[in-house]
Amino acid sequence: MMDIQEVLTGEETEILQELMNIAFGKSAADLAQVIDTYVVLSVPFIKVMQVTDLPEYVKGHVRDYNKISLVEQKFWGRFRGDAILIFSSGSGKELVKMLQHEDGAGCESDPIDILESETLMEVGNILIGACVGRITELLKDVVTYTPPVVVVERNYYDAIAVNHFDPDKTAIVLKTDFTFKEGDVSGFLFLVTSNESIKWLKEALRLFLEQYE
């Protein structure tokens, strides 16, 4: 596995970690406006690795989940990559219950699997959009997104397309995990950006810090 120091300096890693912290805080606040819950945040973690090592790395974090649900969105601007939001088994159904409780009505005529997929897509859109949007805003970039892809309650290797990533690329993985205080919902958000963004990212991080010097 590649050493993070070969790609980002210690200071660049710390800035990126702090930006992820700020950005996911915004995601949680946006989600808390839709669902009456408190999202317990964790200290974000940054790691650099070969893209081919990524599926096993992610697997290491979700090994306690017998099944997962996943929302994935690609984003591109000068900062580009994949956002992968992974929920523990049962989180989708729990989110459906929480959202139905919020609007007081629900859509009982819709089959549960469609409701679950739509709910995960909506929650994923909020969390990914707010997080990636805030990071890029702080780094003075603008990104566009592909529509979210949702995978509901699958085994890990069925959910993650192992051949999905270009094996020659380096990935900077920004990871944060979250738990809802009310309701049994938990998961991880991984932002994976590759070599194409590294040169721009290093310069953007330098400019960001310059405001504080």
Added chain:
Amino acid sequence: MSGTIKKILIVDDSPIARKMLKSCLPKDEGLEFHEAGDGKEGCEKYKCISPDVTFMDLTMPVMTGYEAIEEIIRHDRNALIIVVTADVQMKAIKTVLDLGAYMVLRKPLKKEELQAALIRAQDTLQKV
């Protein structure tokens, strides 16, 4: 605790966040800075140096900012704790204010906001 702000304690696990915060504070007023990398170290330093103002992050390893605020307020109910956090959920803000935090500032910090908070803290300090 009375008079002017001299000693400031910054509690944040991110060295870069501590550096950013310090850069927003006035440099020519003879302030004395102390730093801690988690809530537990923050509590220990608080008890040791009795800062006039403490800046406290919330999401930290070892001991969270919530736990640290509780412990510091138990030790000194007049402690002036300014929470500086990325966690901008309303429930988080309400919780820390209920615990006894003086005010909440959102990350990333803006110099003007931080300096306004310090002026307000100074006024409060002079009334205590």
